[in-house]
Amino acid sequence: MFSYRHAFHAGNHADVLKHAILLQIFDYYAQKDSPYSIIDTHTGSGLYDLEDDWAQTKGEFYDGLDKVLQAENPPAMVERYLDAIADLNPDGIARYYPGSPWLALTALRPQDSFHGFELHPSEFQTLNDNVKQLFPRPNRRVRLYAENGFDGIKRLLPPPSRRAVVVMDPSYEAKGDYRQVQHSLNEALRRFAQCCFVIWYPLVQRPEVQQLRRYLESQTLPWLHTSLTVRAPSRDGLGLHGSGMFIVNPPWTLYQSLSEALPWLKAAMAQDNKAQSYLQQHKL
Template identity: 40%
Template sequence: MLSYRHIYHAGNHADILKHLVASQICRHLTKKEAPFFYLDTHAGIGLYELESDQAQLNQEFATGISRLLEKEDLPEPLEAFVEIVRELNPDGQLQFYPGSPMVVDHYLRMKDKMHLCELHPNDFPLLAALFPKKRVANVVKDDGFLAVKSMLPPPQKRGFVLMDPPYEVKNDYQKVVKALEEGHKRFAQGTYAIWYPVLNRRQADSLLDAVEATKIKNTLLLELNIRGTETKRGMAGSGMIVVNPPWTLESEAKTFLPYLVDTLAEDSDAHFQLRWITPE
């Protein structure tokens, strides 16, 4: 089942959390001279045109990234991420929004390497066209969960794995936990980030419980909800489960999560979570 197209949701509150965390992980990795490897299990098309018919249908970016672009008091981590968006829109008009491959590419050095997986028959060629040179990125029409097995451990010995399946089928919730376990067995020192939607509290908590049950240590949770999680109005929020996070991420999140709640809230029940699922 491959019906999900992220273009309809590009630049929304969930993208902001996911890409902000990815940005902070990459900033941390590039503080050291040694190269790093990036694996994106569900890369999408990489760059989203917000004036397209699909993006204009719901205009989710209008209550997401557009609000941040209007702010002049962004916390430093958010300012660094928003600068990536501004660089893609040099005339000041919001036309393009970066997917995770483009966020990571902003930080990539010649010695670093990306491996991007995308199965959707319409999205894969767009992603491949965005990164035509294998020196920069290896783009494959492949199951990203299987790539966690085949690509780890990387020769670079440092790495970041982003897993953000669409969860359009329920077993994605089980697959992402299994992939985390498989990856961690092969590459325990790597940083793993799992994005998940908050469609209802029970489903989200079930995933968090399953991650906790793996007993993988040093696992941090960041969750942003722009409205109450028990309302039946689609995705109330989303979260990032980060294994081996940058040592600064928790303290940084204490500044940017409250700011995002204040800026993106849709009702008075908006809130965030920041806690250790499993401490180090």
């Protein structure tokens, strides 16, 4: 249950896609003065050292962040993502990598709030330590919970502001996570149908992945669904060959931004000639 550590995968191709999208969503919600809540159900530790042994074990960032940094003429959506990396590494060397909670917290305005869940004991402690770098003193707008985010979001929706972004990206190491994501989405939308609900999932050779994709696209609310495959699935059926993002009630700007960014990201991070992208939306 506690074997997964995102540090092994920090900065990989899935992180690039996920974090570029999240930044666009956070920026969109900040266009209005009214407050909003960010709820992250599976935060991880929030900040990663790419020179650390864990990150270097698999070196997945070499096929993700590093390739993006080396590619020319990034589209606006990717440029915004690279700016966030640069803000964390003022010396120009991309050593430190921001996870979803770090990006959310740095986007937080005085009127906004953040709720982060992490069940792994040591990951939660590291998350606490990392958050203190941004908020050295206790802050009522920033709440961290050492518990399962699948259950925790129930008591937070709807927020008083009636504006919220829920980020859900479990490890999916347990097959039950795929079903739990579906259940949590149903529960959340029953409580707050206007919520922007962001789901990340891996592209791996499991039947649960296709079942989840079909279920998500059966939703009747407005949604956007995108995925990026960087290589052909391996013959042994192991490994992550791509990832997907499904957004309920997406910003209206997101589809066009992804239309511009996906071809560039595919070209930048392709590992073979089987790389491909997918983008679909459903409007009311």
